[in-house]
Amino acid sequence: MTAPLTPPHQPPPPHDATWYAQPVSHGYGEGQGMWSELRAALIILPAVVLSGVGLGLLWLWLAPRVGLVATANAVFVADTEGEQAAGADATFTLLALGFGALTAALVFWLYRRGGVAIVLSLALGGLLASGLAWLLGYWFGPEHDIAAHARAVGEGVRFDAPLELQSPAALLAWPFAAMLVHLALTALFGPRDPEPDAQWPPLT
Secondary structure: OOOOOOOOOOOOOHHHHHHHOOOOOOOHHHHHHHHHHHHHHHHHHHHHHHOHHHHHHHHHHHOOOOEEEEOOOOEEEOOOOOOHHHHHHHHHHHHHHHHHHHHHHHHHHHHOOOOHHHHHHHHHHHHHHHHHHHHHHHHHOOOOOHHHHHHHHOOOOEEEOOOOOOOHHHHHHHHHHHHHHHHHHHHHHOOOOOOOOOOOOOOO
């Protein structure tokens, strides 16, 4: 005589159902987070670009000037051993590093999150802001038509050369500092993913 078998249509014991059941995720949270990140990036990008005006004005104010002297036939650098041109590049680079770190810290303080879109908006905005600052320093600085300026001041009179960047690599200082500082702040103080709860098999 054999023991009765469990009919195949009956469900498994309750503890098996709770052990193997997994919640179904429809991705609603991920989608909302993505759109929130994109909205933040669309706000950050123009704000960072406009802050390039501040960099341009500070560079115009603080950068050393290259002195020129005109003769009857040519225009010469007044101080051939001076380092004013390199100083203008160094001033721009240092200011751009500071602006990059400041904008990254402000963005992290406002949003308290990382994300590819936010980091890219900081980098692209910093690059565009650096270009804007360069143009402001050039156009609002000393006269950029050297020949006309030399004729206006006369021979033997010292005047300032246009404010220019000798190395375009200085334009990368802002995006580099912004990405580095934001990634560091996110790693140190950003939100952490919750640890999964430990699940143990039921005792039988």
